[in-house]
Amino acid sequence: MLDQNTPGQTLLKVENLTTQFEIEAKSFFRKPTMLTAVNDVSFELKEGRTLGIVGESGCGKSTLGRSILQLIRAQKGRVVWQGKNLLDLTPEQIRLARRDMQIIFQDPIASLDPRMTVGDIIAEPLTVFEPKLSRAQRLERVQEIMAAVGLVPEMINRYPHEFSGGQAQRIGIARAVITRPKLIVCDEPVSALDVSIQGQVITLLRKLRKEFGLTLIFISHDLSVVRLISDDVLVLYLGRIVEAGDCATVFSAPAHPYTQALFSAAPIPDPKLARQRSRIRLQGDPPSPMNPPPGCPFQPRCWKSTDICRTQMPPTELVRQGQSAACYHMDRPPEA
Amino acid sequence: MLSYAFRRLLSTIPVLWIAVTACFFVLRLAPGGPFDGERSLPPAILQNLAAHYNLDKPLIQQYLYYVGDLLRGDLGPSFSSEDFNVAQQIMIGLPYTFTLGMTAFALAIIIGVAVGCLGALYQNKMPDYVLGAMILVGVVFPNFLIAPILQLVFGIQLAWLPVGGWGDGSLKYLVLPVVVMALPHAGRISRITRGSMIEVMNQNFIRTAKAKGIGPRLTVMRHALKPAMMPVVSYLGPAASYLLTGSLVVESIFGLPGIGRYFINAALNRDYGMVLGTVIFYMVLIVFLNLIVDIAYAWLDPKVRNR
Numbered sequence: 350m351l352d353q354n355t356p357g358q359t360l361l362k363v364e365n366l367t368t369q370f371e372i373e374a375k376s377f378f379r380k381p382t383m384l385t386a387v388n389d390v391s392f393e394l395k396e397g398r399t400l401g402i403v404g405e406s407g408c409g410k411s412t413l414g415r416s417i418l419q420l421i422r423a424q425k426g427r428v429v430w431q432g433k434n435l436l437d438l439t440p441e442q443i444r445l446a447r448r449d450m451q452i453i454f455q456d457p458i459a460s461l462d463p464r465m466t467v468g469d470i471i472a473e474p475l476t477v478f479e480p481k482l483s484r485a486q487r488l489e490r491v492q493e494i495m496a497a498v499g500l501v502p503e504m505i506n507r508y509p510h511e512f513s514g515g516q517a518q519r520i521g522i523a524r525a526v527i528t529r530p531k532l533i534v535c536d537e538p539v540s541a542l543d544v545s546i547q548g549q550v551i552t553l554l555r556k557l558r559k560e561f562g563l564t565l566i567f568i569s570h571d572l573s574v575v576r577l578i579s580d581d582v583l584v585l586y587l588g589r590i591v592e593a594g595d596c597a598t599v600f601s602a603p604a605h606p607y608t609q610a611l612f613s614a615a616p617i618p619d620p621k622l623a624r625q626r627s628r629i630r631l632q633g634d635p636p637s638p639m640n641p642p643p644g645c646p647f648q649p650r651c652w653k654s655t656d657i658c659r660t661q662m663p664p665t666e667l668v669r670q671g672q673s674a675a676c677y678h679m680d681r682p683p684e685a
Numbered sequence: 686m687l688s689y690a691f692r693r694l695l696s697t698i699p700v701l702w703i704a705v706t707a708c709f710f711v712l713r714l715a716p717g718g719p720f721d722g723e724r725s726l727p728p729a730i731l732q733n734l735a736a737h738y739n740l741d742k743p744l745i746q747q748y749l750y751y752v753g754d755l756l757r758g759d760l761g762p763s764f765s766s767e768d769f770n771v772a773q774q775i776m777i778g779l780p781y782t783f784t785l786g787m788t789a790f791a792l793a794i795i796i797g798v799a800v801g802c803l804g805a806l807y808q809n810k811m812p813d814y815v816l817g818a819m820i821l822v823g824v825v826f827p828n829f830l831i832a833p834i835l836q837l838v839f840g841i842q843l844a845w846l847p848v849g850g851w852g853d854g855s856l857k858y859l860v861l862p863v864v865v866m867a868l869p870h871a872g873r874i875s876r877i878t879r880g881s882m883i884e885v886m887n888q889n890f891i892r893t894a895k896a897k898g899i900g901p902r903l904t905v906m907r908h909a910l911k912p913a914m915m916p917v918v919s920y921l922g923p924a925a926s927y928l929l930t931g932s933l934v935v936e937s938i939f940g941l942p943g944i945g946r947y948f949i950n951a952a953l954n955r956d957y958g959m960v961l962g963t964v965i966f967y968m969v970l971i972v973f974l975n976l977i978v979d980i981a982y983a984w985l986d987p988k989v990r991n992r
Binding site for chain 2: 420440448452460474
């Protein structure tokens with residue numbers, strides 16, 4: 350779905366991925382309902398690229414990231430990683446694969462074991478994946494990584510509660526990169542941080558991406574942050590990809606009405622510019638993923654919807670080179 | 686860590702003093718005295734006895750005498766035994782009570798923690814239900830019911846184990862009383878472990894461990910067990926003192942020569958010295974066990990250490 354022409358090898362291929370949760374029935378006599386958090390998602394990620402995933406709260410961004418890493422098992426579809434479908438692997442095979450695919454979580458402090466020192470936290474993946482290292486070698490690697498993420502080596506014996514959110518996130522990043530993974534899923538890594546700290550962490554991620562040759566999946570609801578770091582972008586609505594493409598194209602000329610609405614809701618720091626632009630105001634909330642509307646998922650809130658939108662799911666079509674969307678009434682470029 | 690333990694130790698002194706004082710006076714409020722027997726003694730002899738043990742002095746003076754002796758480490762004479770004083774009697778019973786209690790304590794922890802962890806990791810699946818139901822039996826039925834049943838089955842029907850007594854103190858004499866004492870505590874420990882383990886396993890840092898690629902066993906051992914043990918540890922202090930003091934019933938069912946026997950006789954005979962001595966001994970034990978719990982807390986949770 351993303352630009353196929355970008356050079357480079359495909360690192361990760363997701364095909365028709367669908368993740369559902371069983372919601373416990375309120376009464377004993379009722380059947381449990383299914384919540385479809387990720388619905389028929391397909392994309393391809395080239396090595397060295399950074400893919401941004403954006404969307405409102407509850408649209409399935411985090412579930413998608415975790416389903417890719419098999420922290421949540423998906424029901425349908427394929428996640429092709431290093432020639433294998435991760436959905437077919439045993440838990441032990443997946444555990445071994447984690448060496449190459451890591452994740453950074455949203456709540457930095459709660460994601461660290463409060464009873465371990467920072468040094469032990471960062472070193473732990475090494476004890477599992479490179480058990481032959483001596484203590485001294487391990488310490489050296491830990492100090493090296495701590496320096497790379499901007500932590501002072503003296504902090505090695507401190508405990509997580511002694512750190513600020515930004516420092517804790519640096520620890521989280523250090524422990525994710527220490528095994529030299531190929532892919533890191535960043536699951537809202539800066540949402541819990543102050544804006545000034547957000548910038549520092551984004552800069553750090555960009556630096557590490559270059560140093561370690563990382564491929565990133567960057568999940569965020571903050572469009573400006575995604576724009577800053579991503580090469581490609583996916584827009585998710587109710588678990589479905591509504592628009593995808595390379596970042597510059599999608600941000601400059603969004604084709605899907607939902608993408609347009611989402612972008613127009615993002616705050617602009619300049620109040621003069623902010624007053625000039627026209628905002629698209631969506632009515633209501635996203636529909637419940639337990640009971641999705643027929644046809645296009647966005648149709649109940651869409652100002653362009655027509656009869657066909659209410660009966661049929663629009664197919665994904667190429668808008669222009671490097672951009673595709675799923676809408677019957679998308680903004681197409683003028684015919685050349 | 687050491688200064689933390691020392692500070693905690695100092696803070697127990699006023700607690701002990703208040704408890705000794707309260708005990709001393711409450712005991713004297715009870716009607717009767719140590720020499721009121723079925724056969725009444727001539728008043729002159731009672732007079733002599735009272736004078737010998739200072740019982741004819743004002744109560745406050747008796748109290749000061751007692752505390753004075755206590756500070757010198759003397760628990761005083763026993764009114765009902767000529768040959769042994771209070772400390773000696775306690776020392777005679779202690780090894781039995783201690784062996785029983787500590788073995789039961791260890792068994793309760795091992796069974797309780799293991800069952801609790803299994804229950805949490807197989808939450809709402811077959812092993813959880815089966816183990817949970819089994820352990821409930823131990824909690825629900827009182828030891829004076831379980832003990833005779835076990836005696837009947839393993840001692841008489843199957844004749845695998847002795848019905849009672851201490852014998853030569855070998856393992857086979859210990860099995861039944863220890864199991865009876867450990868069961869209810871194992872049950873409670875397993876419920877506490879299960880609950881806190883489930884809570885810990887839902888924490889974010891457990892998800893991190895999984896994402897790191899730490900296998901499920903290491904995740905439990907390295908990350909989940911310590912925090913899950915916090916509520917268990919706070920239960921262990923009281924549990925240990927119950928096991929050491931509450932072996933009374935079990936000791937008498939199995940005819941074992943522990944401290945419990947002295948205590949109950951002393952209370953019935955108004956043997957002030959013996960009752961006080963036993964109570965003080967238990968108190969010191971409880972305070973000491975709670976201290977160990979506090980230290981264990983500090984070990985389990987780095988945040989407690991700096992307080």
